[in-house]
Amino acid sequence: MKNLLFLLFVVNLSMAQTTLSGKVLDAATKEPIPFASVGIKGKNIGTVCNENGIFEIQLKDFNTTDSLKISSIGYLAQSFNLSKVKDFNNETIYLKPNDVLLNELVIKPTKTITKVLGNKKYNTNIHCSFQGADKNFKGVEAAIKANNKKGRLVWIEDFNFYITKNLIDDSITFRLNFYTENKDGLPEKNILRQPIIFKIKTKSGVVSLDLKKYNINTNDDFFISLESLTDKINSTNFSFSGSIMGPSYFKMATFSNFEKIPLMGLDFNVTVSYQK
Numbered sequence: 716m717k718n719l720l721f722l723l724f725v726v727n728l729s730m731a732q733t734t735l736s737g738k739v740l741d742a743a744t745k746e747p748i749p750f751a752s753v754g755i756k757g758k759n760i761g762t763v764c765n766e767n768g769i770f771e772i773q774l775k776d777f778n779t780t781d782s783l784k785i786s787s788i789g790y791l792a793q794s795f796n797l798s799k800v801k802d803f804n805n806e807t808i809y810l811k812p813n814d815v816l817l818n819e820l821v822i823k824p825t826k827t828i829t830k831v832l833g834n835k836k837y838n839t840n841i842h843c844s845f846q847g848a849d850k851n852f853k854g855v856e857a858a859i860k861a862n863n864k865k866g867r868l869v870w871i872e873d874f875n876f877y878i879t880k881n882l883i884d885d886s887i888t889f890r891l892n893f894y895t896e897n898k899d900g901l902p903e904k905n906i907l908r909q910p911i912i913f914k915i916k917t918k919s920g921v922v923s924l925d926l927k928k929y930n931i932n933t934n935d936d937f938f939i940s941l942e943s944l945t946d947k948i949n950s951t952n953f954s955f956s957g958s959i960m961g962p963s964y965f966k967m968a969t970f971s972n973f974e975k976i977p978l979m980g981l982d983f984n985v986t987v988s989y990q991k
Contacts, residue, residue, distance in 0.1 A: 736771040737806035739764050739785060748810060750890060750912060750944050751787040752854055754969035755797075759848035761969025763944050773851075784970055788910045789813055821932050823870050824990045830869075832861040833939055833984030834958060837877035837921070843957035843981055844950035845943050846965050852948045854969035856892065858902055858940035859981045860962075868934040869987035874924045876941065876983050877956040878917050883947050886914040891924065892940040893931060901973045902938040902964060907931065912944070926985075938964065939983045956982040 739751040747768030754761025755777060764770040779798040786792035790810035800806070847855045863869055874891055881887070891911040894902035911929060915922055957963070958980035964973045 733774045733777075733801055734771060735774060735783070735800065735803040735806075737769075737803050737808055739768045739770065739787070739808050739810060741790075742809035742811045745809075748787050748790065750888075750910065751785060751790075751810070752969045753783070753785050754854065754971075755781050756784050756794075756970040757972060759968040759971045761971065762851065762853045763969065785810065788905060788907050820930065821868075823930065823932070823988075826991050827870070827988035828991055829872065829986055829988045831984050831986055832863055832869075833859055834960075834980055834982045835984055836958075837956045837982045838958045839877065839879050839956050841957045841959070842879050842954035843963075843979070844954045845948050846967055847943075847949070848967040848971070850949070851946060851968070852943045853946050854942065854944075854966075856940045856942040856964075856966040856973075857981055858892075858894070858938045858964040858966075858973065859983050860896070860964075861937050861939055861985060861987075863933070863936045863987070865936060866934060867989055868932060869989045871926050871929075871931040871933075872986040872988055873926050874939065874983070874985050875921060876981075877921050878915075878919055878954075879956050880952070880954045881916075881918045882952040885947070886916045887948065887953070888912065888914050888944040890942040890944055891926075892938075892942055893933070894938040894940060895933075896936055896938065901975065902940060902966075906933055906937060939985055940964075940966075941983065958982060 739748045749766045751764045753770045762772045781797045782794045783800055784794045791813050845852055845855045893906050895904045897903035960980045962975050962977045963979045963981045966973045
């Protein structure tokens with residue numbers, strides 16, 4: 716009987732809903748880190764900080780053996796066992812700058828040619844949207860593979876996509892990510908040295924983002940990923956164009972795994988330049 720009561724207690728503890736809150740700061744400057752990612756790796760539980768580095772996350776269907784991960788591009792990530800942070804209430808978390816990552820730099824050649832990678836045409840008859848777990852859209856991502864030629868060193872000059880519907884009154888905040896490919900053909904490591912965050916108010920039409928100042932380069936294939944940093948987005952108020960020519964890739968929460976959707980494409984593309 717005692718063993719049964721203990722088992723029920725453990726199950727209830729793991730399934731109970733818990734709210735954690737805190738603020739993420741730069742360990743060197745003590746300044747807030749905007750839009751840092753917060754969540755449980757491998758599960759559909761996650762969120763992002765606001766512009767002031769403040770977060771609140773609802774945890775349910777978790778185990779105390781799970782880890783809460785907090786990360787941001789350009790910083791060393793931190794992980795905390797949930798058994799130790801289940802009482803986080805306005806906690807302050809410091810992330811250390813990743814100096815090795817920030818110092819990496821490749822000089823672009825003076826003579827280059829350009830090419831568009833991704834889906835070049837916009838099919839406005841197909842409406843695609845973000846897929847969020849439990850109606851939470853902060854940190855969810857949608858991606859396609861760029862199909863860069865292996866061994867070709869390219870610089871990413873701009874990013875483009877087509878909004879088919881935007882019924883949101885306020886501006887919408889996004890983060891653009893570029894990933895390497897893992898052994899299973901899925902997005903893995905972010906190749907950026909600094910975050911690319913932008914806001915839009917476009918109701919319908921092409922959105923273009925100039926990326927030249929970021930000096931993004933890679934000599935392999937990569938994924939183009941758009942991440943929502945707002946909880947307002949859903950299929951009824953926001954969509955972008957896509958195609959029937961897949962595949963595409965979706966991530967349901969900040970640190971969940973990407974899932975491949977074979978029969979669906981997204982109209983994302985980038986202009987790249989490479990040496991003549």
